[in-house]
Amino acid sequence: MKKSIQRIFRKKYKTIHDDSFLKRIKATIIGEGMLHEGNIYLMDYAIRHMPDDGIVFEIGSYAGLSTNVMLHLLTKHDKKHMFVGCDAWIYEGFKDHTGIIETHIDGKVDVTRKEYVSYIKQAFVNAASLLHPNKKPHTCHLTSDAFFEQWNANNEFTDVFDRTFSIQQEISFGYIDGDHSYEQTKKDFENVASKLKVNGFILLDDSAKHLHFGSSDFIQEIQQHDAFKIIAHNPNYLLQKVKE
Ligand SMILES: C[S@@+](CC[C@H](N)C(=O)[O-])C[C@H]1O[C@@H](n2cnc3c(N)ncnc32)[C@H](O)[C@@H]1O
Known part of the structure; x- marks a missing residue:
C-alpha cells in the first residue's frame, strides 16, 4: 500500500490495543456511538496518573458503557x-x-420517552451488575446540578442499586459527558473543578x-485558565488541575 493511502486509513487518535475486555464491551453494552475510542485512551492515562486518593466521578452514564470501561481500567491498574x-x-x-418536544421517541410514536429512558436506566443497572458485580458504581439518578447541591449540603446519596453513601473525598478524575450545551458544560466543569484535587484530571x-x-466552544475558554494544563487532545480534551 502506498504511503499516502496508509496515511488516510491511519487513525488520527491514539487507542488502546490488546485488551480483550475493551474489545468485547462494545458489543455488550448499549451506546457504542456514545464513547469515542480516543476517550478510552485518555481515561486510561488519567486513571494511571491520578492522585492516589479521591474518587472517580462521572456525569452522564447512559447505559453504562463509559462507566464499565472506567471500572475495568480501575481494576486493571489496581486502583481502589x-x-x-x-x-x-x-x-x-x-x-x-x-x-x-414530543412525548414519544424519534421515529416511533408508540414508544414513549419515559419508557425509553427507563429501559436505558435498567440497561445501566444490568450492565454494571453483570460486568462489575463486586465493584458496582455509586451512580445516582440525579441531574448534575442536583448532585452538587446535595454534595455541598453534605447530604447522603442513594444510588441506583439502592445503597446509601456519602462522599468524604475530593475528585481525582472527572469525566463530563452529560448535557453538552455551553451553559451546562461550563457549570459542570466549574462544579467538578471545585471538588478536584490538585494533579487531578x-x-x-x-x-x-x-x-x-x-462543550467544544467551552474548551477554548478553559485554555486561558492558568489552573489547568492541557495534557492531550485525542481528539477530546484531557486537562489536569495544576494549582488551586
Ligand atoms: C452522551 S450520554 C452519556 C454516554 C455515556 N457516558 C457513555 O459513554 O455510555 C449523555 C447522558 O447525559 C444525561 N444527561 C443529560 N443532561 C444531564 C444533566 N443535566 N445531568 C446529568 N445527566 C444528564 C443523559 O440522560 C444521557 O444519559
Whole structure:
C-alpha cells in the first residue's frame, strides 16, 4: 500500500490495543456511538496518573458503557478509588432544540420517552451488575446540578442499586459527558473543578476542535485558565488541575 493511502486509513487518535475486555464491551453494552475510542485512551492515562486518593466521578452514564470501561481500567491498574456518578436519564430528541418536544421517541410514536429512558436506566443497572458485580458504581439518578447541591449540603446519596453513601473525598478524575450545551458544560466543569484535587484530571467529552457543541466552544475558554494544563487532545480534551 502506498504511503499516502496508509496515511488516510491511519487513525488520527491514539487507542488502546490488546485488551480483550475493551474489545468485547462494545458489543455488550448499549451506546457504542456514545464513547469515542480516543476517550478510552485518555481515561486510561488519567486513571494511571491520578492522585492516589479521591474518587472517580462521572456525569452522564447512559447505559453504562463509559462507566464499565472506567471500572475495568480501575481494576486493571489496581486502583481502589470509589466510583461515583450521576445521570438524569433524560431523552434528548433530535428536534428538541426547535422547541417541539414530543412525548414519544424519534421515529416511533408508540414508544414513549419515559419508557425509553427507563429501559436505558435498567440497561445501566444490568450492565454494571453483570460486568462489575463486586465493584458496582455509586451512580445516582440525579441531574448534575442536583448532585452538587446535595454534595455541598453534605447530604447522603442513594444510588441506583439502592445503597446509601456519602462522599468524604475530593475528585481525582472527572469525566463530563452529560448535557453538552455551553451553559451546562461550563457549570459542570466549574462544579467538578471545585471538588478536584490538585494533579487531578478532567476529561471533557465532545470537546474536540472540529465539533460544534457547547462543550467544544467551552474548551477554548478553559485554555486561558492558568489552573489547568492541557495534557492531550485525542481528539477530546484531557486537562489536569495544576494549582488551586
Ligand atoms: C452522551 S450520554 C452519556 C454516554 C455515556 N457516558 C457513555 O459513554 O455510555 C449523555 C447522558 O447525559 C444525561 N444527561 C443529560 N443532561 C444531564 C444533566 N443535566 N445531568 C446529568 N445527566 C444528564 C443523559 O440522560 C444521557 O444519559
